[in-house]
Amino acid sequence: MSSHDVVITGIGLVSSLGEGPDAHWQKLTQPGFQPVLEAERFAPYTIHPLPEIDWNLQIAKRGDQRQMETWQRLGTYAAGLALDDAGIKGNDELCTTMDMVVAAGGGERDEAVDAAILAASESRNDRDVLLNEKLTTELRPTLFLAQLSNLLAGNISIVHKVTGSSRTFMGEEGAGVSAVETAAARIRSGQSTHVLVGGAFQTEHSDMLLGYELAGYLHRGPWKPVWQRQGSEGGGVVTGSGGAFLVLEQREHAENRGRKIYAELGPVVSGRARRRRGELNAAIAALLKQAALPDGDLLTISAASGAHAATAAEKAVLDANPALAVRAFSTLTGHMKEAQFPFAVALAAMAVDRKAGYPVFDATVERPFEGTPTSVLATAIGYHQFEGLGLVKAA
Amino acid sequence: MANLRDHMGRPIVAVTGIGVVTSLGVGKKDNWAALTSGKSGIHPITRFPVDQLNTRISGMVDFLPSSSKGASHLTYELAETVAQEAVSEAGLDSGDFGGPLFLASPPVELDWADRFSLYNSDKKDGGSERLLRVARALKELDIFETTQFGSIADRLADRFGTRGLPITLSTACASGATAIQLGVEAIRRGECDKALSIGADGSATAEALIRFSLLSALSTHNDIPEKASKPFSKDRDGFVLAEGSGALVLESLEAALARGATILGIMSGCGEKADDFHRTRSKPDASPAIAAVRAALADAGMSEDEIEYVNAHGTSTPENDKMEHLSLSTVFGERIGSMPVSSNKSMIGHTLSAAGAVEAAFSLMTMRESVIPPTINYDNPDPAIVLDVVPNKKRNAEVGTVLSNSFGFGGQNTCLVMAREPV
Numbered sequence: 001m002s003s004h005d006v007v008i009t010g011i012g013l014v015s016s017l018g019e020g021p022d023a024h025w026q027k028l029t030q031p032g033f034q035p036v037l038e039a040e041r042f043a044p045y046t047i048h049p050l051p052e053i054d055w056n057l058q059i060a061k062r063g064d065q066r067q068m069e070t071w072q073r074l075g076t077y078a079a080g081l082a083l084d085d086a087g088i089k090g091n092d093e094l095c096t097t098m099d100m101v102v103a104a105g106g107g108e109r110d111e112a113v114d115a116a117i118l119a120a121s122e123s124r125n126d127r128d129v130l131l132n133e134k135l136t137t138e139l140r141p142t143l144f145l146a147q148l149s150n151l152l153a154g155n156i157s158i159v160h161k162v163t164g165s166s167r168t169f170m171g172e173e174g175a176g177v178s179a180v181e182t183a184a185a186r187i188r189s190g191q192s193t194h195v196l197v198g199g200a201f202q203t204e205h206s207d208m209l210l211g212y213e214l215a216g217y218l219h220r221g222p223w224k225p226v227w228q229r230q231g232s233e234g235g236g237v238v239t240g241s242g243g244a245f246l247v248l249e250q251r252e253h254a255e256n257r258g259r260k261i262y263a264e265l266g267p268v269v270s271g272r273a274r275r276r277r278g279e280l281n282a283a284i285a286a287l288l289k290q291a292a293l294p295d296g297d298l299l300t301i302s303a304a305s306g307a308h309a310a311t312a313a314e315k316a317v318l319d320a321n322p323a324l325a326v327r328a329f330s331t332l333t334g335h336m337k338e339a340q341f342p343f344a345v346a347l348a349a350m351a352v353d354r355k356a357g358y359p360v361f362d363a364t365v366e367r368p369f370e371g372t373p374t375s376v377l378a379t380a381i382g383y384h385q386f387e388g389l390g391l392v393k394a395a
Numbered sequence: 396m397a398n399l400r401d402h403m404g405r406p407i408v409a410v411t412g413i414g415v416v417t418s419l420g421v422g423k424k425d426n427w428a429a430l431t432s433g434k435s436g437i438h439p440i441t442r443f444p445v446d447q448l449n450t451r452i453s454g455m456v457d458f459l460p461s462s463s464k465g466a467s468h469l470t471y472e473l474a475e476t477v478a479q480e481a482v483s484e485a486g487l488d489s490g491d492f493g494g495p496l497f498l499a500s501p502p503v504e505l506d507w508a509d510r511f512s513l514y515n516s517d518k519k520d521g522g523s524e525r526l527l528r529v530a531r532a533l534k535e536l537d538i539f540e541t542t543q544f545g546s547i548a549d550r551l552a553d554r555f556g557t558r559g560l561p562i563t564l565s566t567a568c569a570s571g572a573t574a575i576q577l578g579v580e581a582i583r584r585g586e587c588d589k590a591l592s593i594g595a596d597g598s599a600t601a602e603a604l605i606r607f608s609l610l611s612a613l614s615t616h617n618d619i620p621e622k623a624s625k626p627f628s629k630d631r632d633g634f635v636l637a638e639g640s641g642a643l644v645l646e647s648l649e650a651a652l653a654r655g656a657t658i659l660g661i662m663s664g665c666g667e668k669a670d671d672f673h674r675t676r677s678k679p680d681a682s683p684a685i686a687a688v689r690a691a692l693a694d695a696g697m698s699e700d701e702i703e704y705v706n707a708h709g710t711s712t713p714e715n716d717k718m719e720h721l722s723l724s725t726v727f728g729e730r731i732g733s734m735p736v737s738s739n740k741s742m743i744g745h746t747l748s749a750a751g752a753v754e755a756a757f758s759l760m761t762m763r764e765s766v767i768p769p770t771i772n773y774d775n776p777d778p779a780i781v782l783d784v785v786p787n788k789k790r791n792a793e794v795g796t797v798l799s800n801s802f803g804f805g806g807q808n809t810c811l812v813m814a815r816e817p818v
Binding site: 067100104105106111114118119121126128129131133136137141142144145147148149151153154155158161166168169170171172174175177178182185186189206209210211213215216234270271272382384386387388 | 443444445446447448500502503504505507510511514515521522523525526527530531532533536538539542543544545546548549552553559560561562563564565566567573577580583584586601602605606607608609610667668669670671672673674675683803804805806807
C-alpha cells in the first residue's frame, strides 16, 4: 500500500437498469434478472433504452440542458452522480483542481434534416449544392456544439465546474481504457490528486446504430445473452444507452479528506492486437499475464460486446483460465461503447466494496462465484479494435 | 554535459524529428520558405461548390492524393506524411518506431458522399431504415472505418510500428498541443523513451464550414482570400478554416544523446486549464488562459522574463485575439508591448485539431533558424491590442524560448513552452 495508490471514491452509473451504484447492485444481484429491452423502435435491432431520468437533478439550469442533446446530457448527468458520490460536487476547491479525462464519440445529428436531404438526393444530381442549400438553412446553429466530441467534457466543466484540466479521448472502447489508464498513471506519478474519468453512449439514434452496422456488427432477431449470439442473425452486438463515470483519487488525498473508498485500482493494461493477423487471442492472454492476477478464484467483469470474433476470442482465453468466474454485464445493459471499460471497473469496485460477487448473468455459460472477492478483474475487448483490462482490489 | 533531468527531477524531453504540412506545402522546407516570406496559403474553395455559402475561402490542403477523398482519408494522409518526415529526420526506423502514438484528429462522421451513395444504391423504404439495411449488406470495411474514432490511429500504428494502444484525442482547437503534452508526460513518467505526437486535420468539408459559419466564427472577407486572416487587426472578422498537420518525435534527452541524435529543441513545459464560462466564449477576465500560461511556465520552471517569443493562438476572431491579449498582458505585464508575438494563422489559417502541433513545429523552427515568421495582413492595428506582432515581414532574431498558445471551444486552454537548448 502506498500513499500514491489509485483509489475509487466516486461512482456514477446510468443504464437501462436505472441510475447509481445502489440501483445497479440491487438489480444485478437478483438471480435471473431480466434485462430491459426495446425491440420495436429500431427493429430489427433490439436495444436497452435509457431509464427515465430527471435531468434537473444533476443539470440545474434548463438553459444548459437545452444546449445539449441526450448524449451530452447523459454524460454530464453520470459525471454529476460520480462527483456527488465522491463528495466533490459543489466543493469549489476540489472541482477547480480536478483533472478530467472523458472517453467520447460524437453527438447526435439532426435526423430530420438528414432524412430530408437524402430524400431530395433521389431527384437531384447536384448533391453538393443540395447540401449547401439545406445545411445553411435548416441546421440549428448550436447543434454543432452538441455534436463535438470534446463538448461532453466542456459541459461537465460548465455544469459541474470541473476545471483542473480537460481532455477527451476518442476511439470506442479503447478510449475508455486509455482514459482510465492515463488518469491512473497521472495519480501514481503525482501529477494529479483526483481525476474524473468516464464516458457515455446514447444508442437511441439511427446514426449510432449505423456506426456499428456499416460493418454488420449488430445482432438481429430475438435477444440473447452476450455469450450466445454466435451463429445468430447479424453480428452479435446489442447496444444500450448509458454512462459510467469514476472519481479516481490518490489514496492519501482521499484519506485526508475522510472519504469512503470503494476499492483500489491496481494495474490497468492495454493493447492493440493486429486482429487481421489473428493476434487477438494471444494478445488478450498477454494482457492477463501483465495484469499480475492474484491466485485463486477471480471474479471477472467482462465488457464483451457480443461481436462474434472478438467475443469468441475473449471467451476462449478466459475459459482457458479456470480461476476466472466471468460476468458479461452487457447481457443486461447492452453495449455502451466508450463507457464499457469505466462501467466494468465500476461494477468491479462495487463487488469489492460490498464483499460479494454477482450471480451468473447467463446460467448456461457463466459459473457461480462463491466467497468474498478481494480482487476483481475488469476487461474491455473492443468489438472491432483495441483491448484492455484492469484489476480492482479491496481498499 | 547537459542536465538530463529537469527542475522537478523528471527526464528532459527533446524533439528529434519534425514534420509539417499546411496549405503552403508539404514538408518543413517549403513551409518555412513560404512562412518567412509572408506568403498566404488561403485561397478560394474549389473542393465543393460554394453556392449559398457566406465564406468561400479556406486554407485547405488541395494537393495531396487524398484531398478529394473525404475527411478520414485526407486526415490519415496528412498524419502519415508528417509522421514520415519527422521519424526520418529523427533517424528512427519508420516501420518500427517502438514508442506510443498520440494523435490529435477531428471527430469523424460518415461523409456525405458515402451517405448519398449508400442511400441511392437502393429504392426500398427510406430514411435511416434504408441506410441501415444497405449498410449491413456491405462487403467491405472501407466506409465503416471512416466512422470509427480510433481507425486513423490504428492505421498509423500499423504503418509506423508504434507501441501499444494509440491514443486519439480531441481538445478542439487545442488538440495538437494536447497530443504533444501527452507524449511529454508519458516520457516524463518513464513509460517510454520516445513518443510520436501528431496533430492532423483534413476535415474542411462543406458541412464543417457551414457549422462554423452558423456560429459566426469564420471570416467572410472572400474577395482577397490571402488578406482574410488578420490576427490582432481592428477589422478582423473571424478565422479562416484550414487543414494541415504537424508531427514531433519526442525523446528523452538521455536516449536521444545516447544514440547521437540531433536535438532540434526541448519541450520544457506544458500547462492547461479548463474554462467553465461558456461553450464557445472565454471567461471575460481571461483567467483560464492566464492560468494555462502560468501552468506551462511553472511546469517548465521558468519565470515570465525567460520567455522570448510568443507563438500566439491568434485566430483572427474578435473574441480570441482580445482575450489572448488580455491573458498575455496580464502574465507578462508591460514587457508584452516589446515582446515579439506573432500568429502563423495569418498565413495558414486555423488548422483546428492540427494547429497546436503545426505551430509547435513552427515555434521550434523559429528558434533553430533565428527567424520569427510575421503576422501578415497587419495593416489596420487594433488600438486595444498593443502587441509587437512582428508585422508583415519576418524578423531575424535569436530566440531561445517560445510560448505557444492553443485555445479551443469547450473551454480548452493548453500552452507549451519550448526551448532551443537544454538548460
